[in-house]
Amino acid sequence: MINIVWAIVFVLVAPVIGGLVVGIDRKITAHMQGRVGPPILQPFYDVGKLFEKEQTVVNETQIFYAICYIIFMIFTGALFFAGGDLLLVIFALTLAQVFLVMGAFAANSPYSYVGAERELLQIMAYEPMVILAAVGMFVATKSFNVSEIASTTIPVVLLLPGIFLGFLYVLTIKLRKSPFDISTSHHAHQEIVKGVTTEFSGPSLGLIEISHWYETVFLLGFVYLFFGFNPLIGVAAVIIIYLLEILIDNTNARVKWQLVVKSSWLIAAVVSVVNLAALYYLSGGVP
Amino acid sequence: MEGGYLVQTTQLLIFLILFPLIAAFFLLLAKKDFERAWIVKLSALAIGIASVYLLISTYNKGALLMSAIPAEPTGIVMFILGMLIAVFILYLGIVYKKWLVVALILVQSAVMLYFELVFAHSVHVQSNMFMDEFSIIMALIIGIIGSLICVYSLGYMKFFHEHHPEMPDRRPWFFAILFLFLAAMFGLVFSNNLIWVYFFWEVTTLCSFLLIGYTKTEEATNNAFSALWMNLLGGVAFAGAIIYLAMFGNGIMGMTDLLASGKIIALIPAALIGFAGLTKAAQLPFSSWLVGAMVAPTPVSALLHSSTMVKAGVFILVRLAPIFQSTVTGYMIAMIGVLTFLIASGIAISQSNAKRVLAYSTIANLGLIVACAGIGTYEAIWAAILLIVFHAVSKSLLFLSVGTVEHRIKSREVDDMNGLIVRMPKIAAMMVIGIAGMFLAPFGMLISKWAAIRAFIEIPYGFLFVIILAFGSAMTIYFWAKWMGKIISVTSDSKNIEGEVDHSEWAALVSLAGLSFITTLVFPLLSTKLLEPYLMANYGHVAQLSQDNIIIMILMLLLLIILPLSILIPQRKHKHVAPYMGGRTTTHDMRFSGSLGVQKKTVLSNYYLHEYFGEKKLRTAGIWICSAIIGIMFVATALRGVFL
Numbered sequence: 017m018i019n020i021v022w023a024i025v026f027v028l029v030a031p032v033i034g035g036l037v038v039g040i041d042r043k044i045t046a047h048m049q050g051r052v053g054p055p056i057l058q059p060f061y062d063v064g065k066l067f068e069k070e071q072t073v074v075n076e077t078q079i080f081y082a083i084c085y086i087i088f089m090i091f092t093g094a095l096f097f098a099g100g101d102l103l104l105v106i107f108a109l110t111l112a113q114v115f116l117v118m119g120a121f122a123a124n125s126p127y128s129y130v131g132a133e134r135e136l137l138q139i140m141a142y143e144p145m146v147i148l149a150a151v152g153m154f155v156a157t158k159s160f161n162v163s164e165i166a167s168t169t170i171p172v173v174l175l176l177p178g179i180f181l182g183f184l185y186v187l188t189i190k191l192r193k194s195p196f197d198i199s200t201s202h203h204a205h206q207e208i209v210k211g212v213t214t215e216f217s218g219p220s221l222g223l224i225e226i227s228h229w230y231e232t233v234f235l236l237g238f239v240y241l242f243f244g245f246n247p248l249i250g251v252a253a254v255i256i257i258y259l260l261e262i263l264i265d266n267t268n269a270r271v272k273w274q275l276v277v278k279s280s281w282l283i284a285a286v287v288s289v290v291n292l293a294a295l296y297y298l299s300g301g302v303p
Numbered sequence: 304m305e306g307g308y309l310v311q312t313t314q315l316l317i318f319l320i321l322f323p324l325i326a327a328f329f330l331l332l333a334k335k336d337f338e339r340a341w342i343v344k345l346s347a348l349a350i351g352i353a354s355v356y357l358l359i360s361t362y363n364k365g366a367l368l369m370s371a372i373p374a375e376p377t378g379i380v381m382f383i384l385g386m387l388i389a390v391f392i393l394y395l396g397i398v399y400k401k402w403l404v405v406a407l408i409l410v411q412s413a414v415m416l417y418f419e420l421v422f423a424h425s426v427h428v429q430s431n432m433f434m435d436e437f438s439i440i441m442a443l444i445i446g447i448i449g450s451l452i453c454v455y456s457l458g459y460m461k462f463f464h465e466h467h468p469e470m471p472d473r474r475p476w477f478f479a480i481l482f483l484f485l486a487a488m489f490g491l492v493f494s495n496n497l498i499w500v501y502f503f504w505e506v507t508t509l510c511s512f513l514l515i516g517y518t519k520t521e522e523a524t525n526n527a528f529s530a531l532w533m534n535l536l537g538g539v540a541f542a543g544a545i546i547y548l549a550m551f552g553n554g555i556m557g558m559t560d561l562l563a564s565g566k567i568i569a570l571i572p573a574a575l576i577g578f579a580g581l582t583k584a585a586q587l588p589f590s591s592w593l594v595g596a597m598v599a600p601t602p603v604s605a606l607l608h609s610s611t612m613v614k615a616g617v618f619i620l621v622r623l624a625p626i627f628q629s630t631v632t633g634y635m636i637a638m639i640g641v642l643t644f645l646i647a648s649g650i651a652i653s654q655s656n657a658k659r660v661l662a663y664s665t666i667a668n669l670g671l672i673v674a675c676a677g678i679g680t681y682e683a684i685w686a687a688i689l690l691i692v693f694h695a696v697s698k699s700l701l702f703l704s705v706g707t708v709e710h711r712i713k714s715r716e717v718d719d720m721n722g723l724i725v726r727m728p729k730i731a732a733m734m735v736i737g738i739a740g741m742f743l744a745p746f747g748m749l750i751s752k753w754a755a756i757r758a759f760i761e762i763p764y765g766f767l768f769v770i771i772l773a774f775g776s777a778m779t780i781y782f783w784a785k786w787m788g789k790i791i792s793v794t795s796d797s798k799n800i801e802g803e804v805d806h807s808e809w810a811a812l813v814s815l816a817g818l819s820f821i822t823t824l825v826f827p828l829l830s831t832k833l834l835e836p837y838l839m840a841n842y843g844h845v846a847q848l849s850q851d852n853i854i855i856m857i858l859m860l861l862l863l864i865i866l867p868l869s870i871l872i873p874q875r876k877h878k879h880v881a882p883y884m885g886g887r888t889t890t891h892d893m894r895f896s897g898s899l900g901v902q903k904k905t906v907l908s909n910y911y912l913h914e915y916f917g918e919k920k921l922r923t924a925g926i927w928i929c930s931a932i933i934g935i936m937f938v939a940t941a942l943r944g945v946f947l
Contacts (some may be wrong), residue, residue: 018851072878075793076870077724079877084866091859101852103753107744108859114743114784121788124722124795124893125882126905132788133910136781143777144770147756151769154760214883285770292766301763 019163023098026233027090034229035059037236038202041262045203048266059225066222074123074215081119082220088112089227093234099163102150109146109234113139116212116224123215131211134273135199141277142186145284152179152288153241155295155303166244173242173253178291180242184257185283189276190235192228193261195268196276202228202265313369315357316432319442319489323350327482331475340457340807343478347450350485354446358439363832366435366840368495368559377431381502382419386412388509392531401528407535414542415501422549426498428557433495436837440688440829441492441618444695447818449485449610451811455703456481456602458805462710463600470518477517481606484510488611492618495557497548497576501541504579504615508534511612514603515596526595533589537582537616544575562625562841567944573626574940576619577636578933584616584669587643588926588933593666597658601706604658608665609699614691617669620676621687625841628679629762631943635936637677639929641771643670646925648778653916655909657705657715660782661698664741667775668694668748674772675755678762681842685834686754692829693747696822697740700815704734707808711800717786718908722794727801731790733816738790740819742783745856745863747823752776754846778916785909792907796892823860827853 039056046053055061073079092108095101113135120132154160156175157168165172173180188195192202200211216224236254243250296303326346333339361367389412396405456478464472487510490503508531516527548555552568555561561569585593596607607613620627620636627633644667651663668690675687707730708723709715723731740746752772759768804812822829827848835845848856884905887895893905 018855070878072880074880074882075795076874076877077791077793080866080870083869087862087866091862095855100855101849103756104744104852104855107749107753110780111744111859114780114787117784118788118791121792123882124792124907125884126907127883127885129792129907133785136784137910139784140777140781143780144773147773147776148770151756151760151766151773155766160757209883209885281774285774288766288770288773292770293764296764296766302765303760 018098018100020098023094026094026097030093030233031226031229034226034232035063037232037258038229041258042203044259044262045266048262059229063222063225066225067219069218071218071220073217073220074125077122078119078215079220081115081122082216082223084115085112085119086223086227086230088115089230089234093230093237096162096234096237099161099166102153102160102162102165103147105162106146106150110139110143112227116227119216120212120214125215127209128212128214131199131214135212137273137277138189138196138199141280142189145182145186145280145288148284148288148292149176149179149183149238152176152291152295155292158303162241165241169245171245175295176242176291178287182283182287183239183242184260186280187235187239187257188261188264189280191232191261193265195264195271197270198273198276201270308364309367309369312357312361312367312434313372313432315353315360316369316434316489316493317372319350319353319357319446320486320493322346322353323482323486323489327479327486330482331479333475336461339474339478343453343457344807346482347454350446351450354442357434357442357446361434361439363836365836367433368430369432369434370430372431378423378496378498381499382415382423385415385502385505388505392509392512392535396528399524399528401532403532404528404535407532407539411535411539411542414539414546418542418546418549422546426549426554426556428496428498428560430557430559431496431499432493433559434493435840436833437618437621437688438492440692440833441614442489444610444614444692445485445488445492448695448699448815449488449606451814452602452605452610452699452703453478453481453485454807455605455706455811456600458808459602459706459710460600462805466710467518473517477514477600480510480513481602484514484606484611488615491615495559497545497556497558497561500558500619501538501545504541504583504619505538507583507612507615508538511596511607514607515599517599517603520598523598526592526598529595530592533582533592536589537579540575540582541579544572544579547575548572558622562623566626566630569626570630570632571940571944573623574632574936577623577627577632578937580616580620580623581636581639581673581933582616584613584620584673585666586616586639586670586673587646587666587922587929590643590647590666590922590925594659594662597656597662601658601702601709604661605699605702605706608661608702609695613665613669614695617672617676617687617691620673621684621691624676624679624684624687626679627677631939632936633677633679635677635932635939637674637768639932639936640670640673640675640677641768641775642925642929642932643667644674645670645771645775645778646921648775648782649916650918650921651782652778653911653913653918654782655716655718655911657709657717657720657786658702660717660786661701661705664779664782665694665698667779668698671752671755671772674768675758678758678765678768680758680762681838681844682754682758682761682846684842685830685838685846686751686758688834688837689747689751689754689826689830693740693751693822696815696818697737697746697748700733700740700812700819701737703808703812703815704730704737707804707812708734711802717789720786720789721907722792722797723790724792725794725797726799728799729801730804730812733812734790735787736816736819738783738787739863740823742779745823745859746819747826750823750826750848750856754848758846789909794892820860820864824857 038059043053089112096105120128240250243253487503487506494500512531582589647663647667654660672687675683759765889895897903
């Protein structure tokens, strides 16, 4: 069931793809704002520069948490692409995320502290929808294994239209895009004091940046699962959805955390109740 | 050979029940500290070894029914003791003018007296005691974790009385009740005769009442009585179940017979005993007694929350689960459980007192166990028993570390634990392990939650349970992570104030932290050797995790063990800077000049979100909803009982 080759491919290729996605994202964003924008390889130059800088810390434990964050983020993605159990993937993601939050808490600094609390609010906001997306996929395909969900011939997205929309809603949170970038933003242009990452600098900030690339690829992989029945449609859908996220990012102002939590929960509850109720009803009460 | 094995095991069970009683008796007599310390340590060791020996000697041998112990005169002795307890509670109720308690104990005693006079002679139970893999798991929890808590109490209670000279020092009494509690729990998990179960049930109610009220302050007394009336209400229901069985149950009075008798006879008594289980497991609307029990010394909370009392409640529900399976009664119990999980997790977010956070988290996790028991499929029961095990380990570790911290920083507030990793590194590490054990992969609680999700999906319209669980689970991440963040904040100017931790406290903490890792590591073994035979015998199916997933979990666990060791690798020193303070000049201990040149200290506090997760609002809603569901449960049970 677990395919080690795919895991290794993910570990090696994902940062390249992730970095390119971010580079393209910045280019498109710039064009939307009437700017020329940086070269597409700019994210790699940025991270390269971060690693050349001197490591300054508030205390040494921050580096430990940054390393744990990237290790478990890679672990999450590798497990996902190896075709592992989707729920276990989600739990590993939570573990990785908690390490980032701990890194922010560890600095004992007001700005990163607020960032950490808000990051936790974000986790609380998206977690139910992500778990329920996995549950929806199980109901649709009778399996939690990514390998089986990805290779199914069942048009998952047609069975889970509500859950798919709900997942797209929280995807904006996960990609750290406006209007839901309440703990730290995807782009540097918005502020210098960037929430959870305030006290990270130099190489440790570089690690967090690379983790974000890994995470982006993993999330796009998750989106693909809804379209696994047809790889062509799947890849097209992933591209369209990412473009949509860029559009949303550039046309919305950041909202308050209250709205993020409330709206994500409301949407998660409504779409999953309606969607799952329909699926259970159609299959006579049991999945 | 076989007969010898049976006799030997019977003797071992009786030893486990009676030995703590003997220890309790001597503890009552021991007035000197060192005498008490030796009795407690040696008895704890003996109980721990005996429970492990029980596991080893019954390895792979399956369930056993024991008919060696005659029902009489044991039954008469229990009846007389039960009546003495009733008189004692009646007396206290009258003295303290707690009329609800008086009324409940009168009803309960009247019912039991009626039973004894009219039906007792017509009831015959073939085997009064029994033992299977589930009882062994419970015995291990009681015998190891319960004993460790008793050992920990030695150091804690000494410190407690040194620092609270105004409280009467009733330690002999305290320790005697702790061991009595263990005896009652052993009795409860090994009894097959429901009258015996009922007797031990009432003893645990009494013990918790006495321990909660230990300090005799007004608050403690009130909370003890509040715990008492709720549990007595459950006791009345339990007595009702016994009477029902005596009247309509064709003389069935053994747990195994009840399970074998089919839903038509068993459903009504199971619902009544299940209701008793809900009160004992502090489910909504009865959750407030467990929160009130926080006034007791911390080891008491640890004991009530991890290895005794509330575990008795879920134990009985899990035992009865085959009866609840796919009935309206079962679904209603499951709904109460999962709603309790959701609501209690929400309330925990708004709590700033560490012990109250722990209390609400216990209520929430018990809710999950109750939900699994109500659903009653083999997968759900697999999840339920794992939850019982892992929760006992992590929660006792957390309570005991909070107790130790509380004595040093003189506070139970989560916000006061800022920078604990600097001030008390060793205990902070224990706490972090405990918290991680409660909500992070790959530790046991998360495995169990995962199993619960899978179990819920499979039942008719189970998506409702899954959705509630998903939301509750998101809330647990929030309140645990923000607490953990407080602990691991590095306040570089704080001093290490850990000092000398009492060696008995230390021994218990280290053992429990070790158990957190060991239980997660050996969990596949626990599953194949104990859980699967139990499920096979009772449900004809086994639940398990796939090999791949187990390997991945162990990989994660090893990563989590290895990564912290990376701190030991010598590194070049990095440049240290002060935290960013918006460009203000800051001293290294985070003081900055405010307006008018006043020096201000930076104080960081968690979010508690009272507006959304306020205790009062959520609890009131929970009480109403869950009371209504209990009502529906009884109506549905009665209808089914009448029409089928």
